[in-house]
Amino acid sequence: MAEHFKNYIDGQWVESESGKTFENRNPANRHDLIGVFPSSGAKDVDRAVSAAKKAFSKWRLVPAPKRGEILYRVGELLRKRKEEIARIMTREMGKILKETRGDVQEGMDTAFYAAGEGRRLFGETTPSELFDKFAMSVRVPVGVCGLITPWNFPMAIPTWKIFPALLCGNTLVLKPAEDTPHTAVKLFEILEEAGVPPGVVNLVHGRGEEAGAALVRHKEVRLISFTGSAAVGREIASACGRQLKRVSLELGGKNGQIVMEDADLNLAVEGALWGAFGTTGQRCTATSRLIVHRDIKKEMTDRLVERAEKIRIGDGLDESVEMGPLINEAAREKVHRYVQIGKEEGARLLTGGTIYEEGNWIDGYFYRPTIFDRVSPSMRIAQEEIFGPVLSVIEVKSFEEAIEVLNGTPYGLSSSIYTGDVARAFRAMRDLEAGITYINGPTIGAEVHLPFGGVKDTGNGHREAGTTVYDIFSEWKAVYIDYSGKLQKAQIDNVE
Numbered sequence: 001m002a003e004h005f006k007n008y009i010d011g012q013w014v015e016s017e018s019g020k021t022f023e024n025r026n027p028a029n030r031h032d033l034i035g036v037f038p039s040s041g042a043k044d045v046d047r048a049v050s051a052a053k054k055a056f057s058k059w060r061l062v063p064a065p066k067r068g069e070i071l072y073r074v075g076e077l078l079r080k081r082k083e084e085i086a087r088i089m090t091r092e093m094g095k096i097l098k099e100t101r102g103d104v105q106e107g108m109d110t111a112f113y114a115a116g117e118g119r120r121l122f123g124e125t126t127p128s129e130l131f132d133k134f135a136m137s138v139r140v141p142v143g144v145c146g147l148i149t150p151w152n153f154p155m156a157i158p159t160w161k162i163f164p165a166l167l168c169g170n171t172l173v174l175k176p177a178e179d180t181p182h183t184a185v186k187l188f189e190i191l192e193e194a195g196v197p198p199g200v201v202n203l204v205h206g207r208g209e210e211a212g213a214a215l216v217r218h219k220e221v222r223l224i225s226f227t228g229s230a231a232v233g234r235e236i237a238s239a240c241g242r243q244l245k246r247v248s249l250e251l252g253g254k255n256g257q258i259v260m261e262d263a264d265l266n267l268a269v270e271g272a273l274w275g276a277f278g279t280t281g282q283r284c285t286a287t288s289r290l291i292v293h294r295d296i297k298k299e300m301t302d303r304l305v306e307r308a309e310k311i312r313i314g315d316g317l318d319e320s321v322e323m324g325p326l327i328n329e330a331a332r333e334k335v336h337r338y339v340q341i342g343k344e345e346g347a348r349l350l351t352g353g354t355i356y357e358e359g360n361w362i363d364g365y366f367y368r369p370t371i372f373d374r375v376s377p378s379m380r381i382a383q384e385e386i387f388g389p390v391l392s393v394i395e396v397k398s399f400e401e402a403i404e405v406l407n408g409t410p411y412g413l414s415s416s417i418y419t420g421d422v423a424r425a426f427r428a429m430r431d432l433e434a435g436i437t438y439i440n441g442p443t444i445g446a447e448v449h450l451p452f453g454g455v456k457d458t459g460n461g462h463r464e465a466g467t468t469v470y471d472i473f474s475e476w477k478a479v480y481i482d483y484s485g486k487l488q489k490a491q492i493d494n495v496e
């Protein structure tokens with residue numbers, strides 16, 4: 001019998017109003033049914049938003065250090081249950097245990113960072129231009145927040161949004177991805193156990209077009225924080241624009257790793273393998289383009305191909321496995337379609353390009369690590385986000401050309417350069433159009449206390465993580481206190 005899971009609204013685990021459900025299955029083995037989850041609609045969203053609105057009046061007044069203490073307890077509980085949650089996550093979305101442990105670790109790091117922020121959450125004090133007058137700015141919460149998240153970081157991404165939102169005094173409704181509802185349930189069990197009051201956090205499962213869209217439309221939701229594809233991000237941004245609703249978007253990437261002729265090739269090969277095939281290439285920061293100087297291209301690609309062919313593919317719950325499945329059948333079809341497009345465009349397939357159905361793995365969505373050579377920068381496989389284990393190698397003749405190629409896509413999330421030349425490293429830092437630049441490291445590896453996000457089509461200018469996320473989840477209020485006992489007029493009374 002499949003386990004039945006529920007929504008979490010106003011401190012209670014409840015069914016959806018319609019009673020409709022959807023199934024969640026293991027991508028490494030489609031016969032493994034994880035559970036059945038409510039397929040929620042507008043009524044469920046409305047119920048959750050009403051609970052969040054009611055809870056807001058009290059939660060916003062809880063001192064920020066106290067809110068931080070609750071988040072500290074959340075971090076401790078995540079630590080205690082790290083292994084259990086990592087296993088649940090691997091079964092639910094396929095990435096290997098090392099990575100799902102890292103995903104929970106990111107949640108813990110975010111909790112402890114937010115807990116500390118509870119005793120800062122600094123505003124500014126500044127002199128007034130007038131006598132006997134005091135001026136300062138303070139952060140105030142926004143209100144009810146709607147959070148919509150993807151499946152590739154089922155713990156980290158919800159916590160990136162939930163913890164800072166709560167710390168700032170907001171209440172919220174989370175609509176997690178349909179492919180990873182189980183991890184979200186675990187997180188909400190922990191929020192409940194840590195003492196987050198009823199109504200402050202609410203969980204509504206369901207399809208994006210139903211539950212997600214209802215959250216975006218809801219008049220009482222003051223802010224939407226969305227991480228996902230650029231296509232859905234655009235729809236959400238325009239719906240929010242029409243309502244003048246605050247919206248933060250973290251969208252796709254087409255990240256490049258540059259390798260110059262003066263680079264440490266061992267390092268560059270390790271970085272490219274991890275960047276391209278970690279999480280089966282399903283990271284917003286995955287390396288999907290390798291931009292290599294022609295002098296070292298042959299050696300670099302030979303080594304990469306040799307290593308890629310040795311990557312152990314299988315169920316991520318097996319500690320010896322290095323790459324798990326893709327998230328679902330549609331994702332595998334998409335990856336395979338792009339491989340055909342690459343071939344038709346004239347790129348040369350060096351390895352992979354086929355579905356992996358060996359031995360026990362016939363019932364999962366596995367795909368071989370794939371490398372294309374002779375890719376030109378304008379090809380679709382070099383421009384569009386594939387979100388799978390496909391790496392396109394682009395040959396360049398100079399540093400300047402490498403920078404131009406890396407910048408030549410609509411996205412601007414992560415970027416990397418391997419070089420032994422400090423001047424090139426500094427030029428790359430300055431000239432790469434991306435929210436993140438790594439020098440002698442792969443395109444993945446962000447830490448939670450630095451700003452995270454991208455330029456161009458990767459988002460709309462916000463940054464999660466770091467202190468910058470607090471600008472998403474709070475409003476600035478300027479406060480003036482006049483103790484002169486008379487009416488003083490700014491810009492008028494202070495003029496000589």
Ligand code: NAD
Nearest residue numbers: 149150151176177208209212213228229232250251252284
């Ligand atoms: P997706 O856009 O299909 O779905 C993301 C979420 O949006 C899901 O919860 C989905 O149910 C919901 N949704 C779908 N349609 C909706 C609608 N019309 N209204 C409201 N909600 C809707 O993305 P995905 O396949 O889950 O995730 C992969 C994408 O996410 C990739 O493009 C990847 O680059 C991106 N991503 C970006 C970051 C980042 O921080 N920049 C991080 C991780 C993933």
